[in-house]
Amino acid sequence: MQQDAIQSWRQCVLELGGVGQKKAAVMALTVTTSFSGTHTRRFRLGATVQSIPCSSCAAFRVVARARPLCTSSFRDFSNVQLGSTVAACKVRRVGSQNRRVVTSRKLRAESGKADYETDGTTRKPTQVQDGVIDQQEDSRLPLAVAIQNLGLNVKSDRGDVSVLRDCSLNVPEGQLWMLLGPNGCGKSTLLKAMAGLLKPNRGKMFVIGPRSFVFQNPDHQVVMPTAEADVAFGLGRLDLPIDEVRERVFKSLRAVGMDQYAQRPVQTLSGGQKQRIAIAGALAESSRLLLLDELTTYLDRDDQIGVLEAVRSVVGVPQKVTALWVTHRLEELEYADGAAYMENGRVILNGSVAEVEAYIKRKQNEFFSQSG
Numbered sequence: 025m026q027q028d029a030i031q032s033w034r035q036c037v038l039e040l041g042g043v044g045q046k047k048a049a050v051m052a053l054t055v056t057t058s059f060s061g062t063h064t065r066r067f068r069l070g071a072t073v074q075s076i077p078c079s080s081c082a083a084f085r086v087v088a089r090a091r092p093l094c095t096s097s098f099r100d101f102s103n104v105q106l107g108s109t110v111a112a113c114k115v116r117r118v119g120s121q122n123r124r125v126v127t128s129r130k131l132r133a134e135s136g137k138a139d140y141e142t143d144g145t146t147r148k149p150t151q152v153q154d155g156v157i158d159q160q161e162d163s164r165l166p167l168a169v170a171i172q173n174l175g176l177n178v179k180s181d182r183g184d185v186s187v188l189r190d191c192s193l194n195v196p197e198g199q200l201w202m203l204l205g206p207n208g209c210g211k212s213t214l215l216k217a218m219a220g221l222l223k224p225n226r227g228k229m230f231v232i233g234p235r236s237f238v239f240q241n242p243d244h245q246v247v248m249p250t251a252e253a254d255v256a257f258g259l260g261r262l263d264l265p266i267d268e269v270r271e272r273v274f275k276s277l278r279a280v281g282m283d284q285y286a287q288r289p290v291q292t293l294s295g296g297q298k299q300r301i302a303i304a305g306a307l308a309e310s311s312r313l314l315l316l317d318e319l320t321t322y323l324d325r326d327d328q329i330g331v332l333e334a335v336r337s338v339v340g341v342p343q344k345v346t347a348l349w350v351t352h353r354l355e356e357l358e359y360a361d362g363a364a365y366m367e368n369g370r371v372i373l374n375g376s377v378a379e380v381e382a383y384i385k386r387k388q389n390e391f392f393s394q395s396g
């Protein structure tokens with residue numbers, strides 16, 4: 025998207041924010057997209073808007089950039105197809121919910137970009153033993169994640185709060201690992217640091233890329249009108265030929281078992297299906313590492329299993345995709361190749377599923393024997 029197009033759209037968003045729903049306003053909008061070239065369209069605020077150009081992510085990305093000043097947003101209800109140049113769009117005022125959608129989506133796009141081999145203090149690239157460590161005495165596995173003694177503080181109204189302390193974690197490439205621990209122990213914070221969304225204060229971190237972050241609530245990140253348009257969302261910034269976009273979208277949808285749903289309006293999908301669309305979006309961007317934050321919290325058993333199996337099927341060969349899955353659900357451990365357990369901002373166990381399972385069960389028994 026060119027600069028003048030960005031300016032036009034930003035201006036449009038600002039003006040939308042400044043006028044009431046009932047007050048008619050006519051806007052001109054010029055957008056250049058990687059799919060469709062340049063288009064100028066007019067629409068009336070508060071009515072169903074005709075002819076917002078493009079099904080691509082570009083418009084959403086621009087809205088995200090304008091977010092601090094934006095009090096309105098839009099949601100597209102039409103059945104837009106990949107590569108189509110025109111969509112019908114409804115403009116409406118929104119509350120914090122939709123702003124969160126846009127923000128989350130922005131994070132997803134940015135997290136893929138963040139280059140985060142850093143020692144946390146100098147921000148110079150570092151290697152942790154060339155990304156290879158002894159996992160067991162007899163096996164040397166290449167690592168997708170190698171974190172040593174990470175420290176991370178966040179600012180709160182009570183001053184600096186130390187969330188991660190001497191936190192270390194190794195995850196081998198091409199495996200599905202699960203990260204468990206009590207509420208507030210720092211799991212999401214660690215994931216965000218790995219995605220490049222939070223900056224550590226201390227320690228060393230090697231995290232393979234490209235990587236993507238998938239959030240707990242699919243409604244916060246599946247924002248495009250159809251499944252295929254949503255999977256294509258992050259590709260807008262790569263300036264790919266349309267055929268490659270189509271191919272990537274199709275392959276990614278097939279990888280998570282959603283190829284039959286390509287043109288489905290996203291609001292007709294179940295929570296689990298939306299999560300699989302979000303995962304497909306990450307795969308389409310050729311992510312080597314999926315950072316998955318409690319994906320199954322809002323899902324029923326069938327959707328939970330669907331998402332677990334989708335992740336299981338994309339992990340490993342041939343692209344060597346690695347997944348780190350944060351969960352509270354012990355039964356999900358049966359899908360994992362390895363597991364880690366956190367307490368008070370530190371990983372206290374990093375290894376076998378059996379070891380983590382045994383530790384949690386021991387803690388549960390202690391708790392019940394004390395309270396009983």
Ligand SMILES: Nc1ncnc2c1ncn2[C@@H]1O[C@H](COP(=O)(O)OP(=O)(O)OP(=O)(O)O)[C@@H](O)[C@H]1O
Nearest residue numbers: 178179180185187206207208209210211212213214
């Ligand atoms: N921006 C912030 N300001 C203040 N405290 C924060 C901030 N972000 C995180 N924390 C605190 O850091 C701790 C770890 O939070 P985090 O969300 O990483 O935990 P978690 O292990 O993912 O928890 P849960 O299992 O409940 O999702 C919590 O005590 C949280 O309140």
